[in-house]
Amino acid sequence: MKRFMNLRPSRGATLFLGLLPFIIVAVFYLVASDMRLSENPNDKLLPSMASFSEAIDRMAFTPSKRTGEILFIGDTVSSLERLGLGVLISAVLAMLIGIPLGFIPFLRAGLSPFVAAFSMVPPMAILPILFIVFGMGELAKVALIVIGVTPLLVRDMQQRVSEIPVEQLIKAQTLGGSSWTIVMRVVLPQVFPRLLDAVRITLGTAWIFLISAEAIAATEGLGYRIFLVRRYMSMDVILPYVAWITFLAFLFDFALKKLTYKLFPWYTAGKEGA
Amino acid sequence: MKHFFKSTSKFLVATTLVMGLSTSSLMAEVKNKFQVSWTIYVGWMPWDYAQQKGIVDKWAKKYDIEIDLVQVNDYIESINQYSAGKFDGCLMTNMDALTIPAAGGIDSTAVIMGDFSNGNDGLILKDKKSLADIKGQKVNLVELSVSHYFLARALESVNLSEKDITVVNTSDADMVSAYSSDEVTAMATWNPQLSEIMTNNKSANLVYDSSKIPGEIIDMLVINTETLKDNPKLAKALTGAWFEVMALMKKGDEKALTFMAEASGTDLAGYKSQLDSTMMFYDASDAVTFAVSPDLPETMKKVSEFSFDHGILGEGAPNAEFIGMEFPGGKTFGDTNNIKLRFTETYVKMAAEGKL
Numbered sequence: 001m002k003r004f005m006n007l008r009p010s011r012g013a014t015l016f017l018g019l020l021p022f023i024i025v026a027v028f029y030l031v032a033s034d035m036r037l038s039e040n041p042n043d044k045l046l047p048s049m050a051s052f053s054e055a056i057d058r059m060a061f062t063p064s065k066r067t068g069e070i071l072f073i074g075d076t077v078s079s080l081e082r083l084g085l086g087v088l089i090s091a092v093l094a095m096l097i098g099i100p101l102g103f104i105p106f107l108r109a110g111l112s113p114f115v116a117a118f119s120m121v122p123p124m125a126i127l128p129i130l131f132i133v134f135g136m137g138e139l140a141k142v143a144l145i146v147i148g149v150t151p152l153l154v155r156d157m158q159q160r161v162s163e164i165p166v167e168q169l170i171k172a173q174t175l176g177g178s179s180w181t182i183v184m185r186v187v188l189p190q191v192f193p194r195l196l197d198a199v200r201i202t203l204g205t206a207w208i209f210l211i212s213a214e215a216i217a218a219t220e221g222l223g224y225r226i227f228l229v230r231r232y233m234s235m236d237v238i239l240p241y242v243a244w245i246t247f248l249a250f251l252f253d254f255a256l257k258k259l260t261y262k263l264f265p266w267y268t269a270g271k272e273g274a
Numbered sequence: 275m276k277h278f279f280k281s282t283s284k285f286l287v288a289t290t291l292v293m294g295l296s297t298s299s300l301m302a303e304v305k306n307k308f309q310v311s312w313t314i315y316v317g318w319m320p321w322d323y324a325q326q327k328g329i330v331d332k333w334a335k336k337y338d339i340e341i342d343l344v345q346v347n348d349y350i351e352s353i354n355q356y357s358a359g360k361f362d363g364c365l366m367t368n369m370d371a372l373t374i375p376a377a378g379g380i381d382s383t384a385v386i387m388g389d390f391s392n393g394n395d396g397l398i399l400k401d402k403k404s405l406a407d408i409k410g411q412k413v414n415l416v417e418l419s420v421s422h423y424f425l426a427r428a429l430e431s432v433n434l435s436e437k438d439i440t441v442v443n444t445s446d447a448d449m450v451s452a453y454s455s456d457e458v459t460a461m462a463t464w465n466p467q468l469s470e471i472m473t474n475n476k477s478a479n480l481v482y483d484s485s486k487i488p489g490e491i492i493d494m495l496v497i498n499t500e501t502l503k504d505n506p507k508l509a510k511a512l513t514g515a516w517f518e519v520m521a522l523m524k525k526g527d528e529k530a531l532t533f534m535a536e537a538s539g540t541d542l543a544g545y546k547s548q549l550d551s552t553m554m555f556y557d558a559s560d561a562v563t564f565a566v567s568p569d570l571p572e573t574m575k576k577v578s579e580f581s582f583d584h585g586i587l588g589e590g591a592p593n594a595e596f597i598g599m600e601f602p603g604g605k606t607f608g609d610t611n612n613i614k615l616r617f618t619e620t621y622v623k624m625a626a627e628g629k630l
Contacts (some may be wrong), residue, residue, distance in 0.1 A: 042379020042588065128451030135457040136414070137444070217414060217452060228417055228443055232374060232586055233354050234554050271558040 043156020086145025118149030377588030393551030
C-alpha cells in the first residue's frame with residue numbers, strides 16, 4: 001500500500017491547494033460581512049466589497065478634500081522612506097559592529113554581553129526616553145526602527161562570522177594575510193549574503209517598529225492612517241491598507257531573495273530553488 | 275477525504291453560528307441583564323463609585339434587572355465595542371457619539387448629559403504667550419477627536435484656519451512625555467494630562483481652554499436606541515443611580531470624592547481642581563434645562579459641520595446634514611429619514627420630578 005507521505009499533488013492540485021485557504025477565508029469573510037450588513041447596512045466592522053472599492057477609490061485615486069494630495073501615495077512614500085532608511089542604517093551598523101565582534105576576540109569579550117543585553121530592551125517600553133533623545137520628528141521614527149532591528153542583525157552577524165571554519169582563517173594567515181585583508185577577502189564576502197538573509201528575516205520586525213512609530217506621532221504614513229481611522233472603525237480603509245502592507249513586505253522579501261541569488265550564486269547553490 | 279469534508283463543513287457551520295451570535299446582540303429584545311462600558315475621566319468617576327458601592331445594584335434591583343458597568347482601558351476601544359454591539363450603553367462625548375456609533379449606523383440615545391468640559395480641554399503653547407502665535411506651528415493632538423474640534427474653535431477665535439498650522443496626530447497616552455521633546459511647541463489635550471503638563475513645566479502657557487466654548491464638549495451616557503425602546507427600565511435605573519451619587523457630590527461628601535480621586539489616579543485636591551473645570555449637573559433640574567436649551571441643537575450643528583469637513587461623518591456622507599439628530603421637544607437637525615442620534619430629557623426629568 002502506498003503511504004500518504006509519498007503521495008504528491010499534481011501541478012494543478014498544488015495550485016488549487018495553495019489557493020484553498022485564501023478562498024476559505026474570503027468565503028468566511030463574505031458570509032460574516034453579509035450577516036452583519038443585513039442587520040445594519042451601515043455596519044463598519046466587516047465592510048462589503050463595494051465599500052472596499054469605494055474606500056480604495058477615495059484613498060488612492062481621489063485627491064484629498066483637505067490637502068489636495070492623494071493620501072495613499074503620500075502614506076506609502078513616507079512609510080517606505082522611513083523603513084528603507086531604518087533598515088539600511090541597521091544593516092550598515094550590523095556590518096560595522098557585527099563583523100569586528102565576531103572576528104576579534106578582545107572586542108567580543110568586551111562588547112558581546114552588552115550587545116546581547118541591549119538587544120533584550122523592548123524599545124516600546126522606553127519610548128519617553130527616546131522622545132527626549134531623538135525628538136518626535138522623522139529622526140525618531142527611523143531611530144525606533146534602528147534601535148529595534150540593529151541588535152538582532154549585529155548578533156546574527158557576529159554568529160555568522162564566528163561560524164567561519166577556523167581552517168580557512170589559518171590558511172589565509174599562512175598565505176600572509178593581515179587581519180584587515182582577511183576581513184576584506186575572506187570574511188566579508190562570506191557573511192554579506194548572510195546579512196541579506198538576516199535583513200529579510202528582520203523585515204517583519206522593522207515593519208512592526210515602523211507602524212508603532214507612526215502610531216505615536218505622525219502627519220502621514222501607512223501606520224499613521226491606520227491608527228487615525230481606527231478611531232472611526234473604518235475597516236474599509238484599514239483592511240486594504242493591511243493588505244497593501246502585507247504585499248509590500250512580501251515584495252521586499254522576494255526582491256531581497258532574488259538579489260541574493262543574483263549576487264551570490266555560490267551561496268544559494270544547493271538550496272531550494274526560487 | 276469524505277471525513278475531511280464532513281468536518282470542514284461542521285467547522286463552517288459552527289463558525290457561522292458563532293458569528294451570527296455576535297451580531298444578534300445588535301437586535302433589540304426585552305432582557306434583564308445589561309452591560310455599560312466606561313473609561314476613566316473626571317466626569318465619569320461617579321459611575322465607578324456607584325458601581326463599587328452598590329448604588330447601581332440597588333437601583334437595578336428596584337427595576338428587577340441587572341446592570342454591569344465595565345471599565346475599558348482605551349476610550350476609543352470602549353466606544354468601538356459599543357458600536358459593534360458588545361455593550362448596551364457607553365460613556366462618550368457628544369462628538370464621538372455622532373462620528374462613531376451614529377456614523378456607523380447605530381441608532382443611539384443620549385440619556386444623561388452629566389457634565390460639559392469647562393476648562394478640562396486646553397491648548398498649550400511652549401514659551402509663547404498669545405494664541406495668535408500658534409500660526410505656522412506644529413500642533414500635537416489626538417487627531418479627529420474633540421481636541422481637534424476644540425483646536426478648530428480656538429483658531430476661529432483669532433481668525434486663523436487649520437491651513438495655518440500642521441496637525442500632528444499624537445496618542446493621548448504619550449502627551450506628557452511628548453511635551454518634553456524639543457520638537458513639540460504646541461499641544462491640545464485634556465485632563466488629567468493637561469494639568470500634569472501645566473504643573474510640571476514652566477514653559478507651558480495655557481492660551482485657550484474649553485471654558486471659552488462652554489457647553490460644546492458634553493460628556494454623556496449613551497444607550498442603544500432599540501435596547502432603550504424595549505427596556506426603558508435600564509435608563510431609569512441608571513439615571514436614578516447617577517443622581518444619587520450627584521447628591522453626594524453636591525454635599526461635598528469627602529469619602530465619595532476621595533474614592534473617585536483615587537480611582538482616577540490622583541488625590542482629593544487634584545480631583546477637586548479637575549472638577550472645577552468641569553460643569554457638573556448635580557441637580558437633575560439643571561440637566562433638564564441643559565437638555566432642552568436651544569443651544570444644544572446649535573452645538574450639534576457646529577459639531578456635525580466640523581465632522582463633515584474632516585470626513586468623519588461616515589462613508590457616502592454627501593453633506594453635514596446626512597446624519598439626522600433629534601432633540602427634546604421634537605426639534606431635529608439634518609436628514610429626518612436617517613436619525614441616528616437622539617437626545618432625550620425624559621429620564622433626567624423623571625429624576626427631577628422624583629418619579630424614578
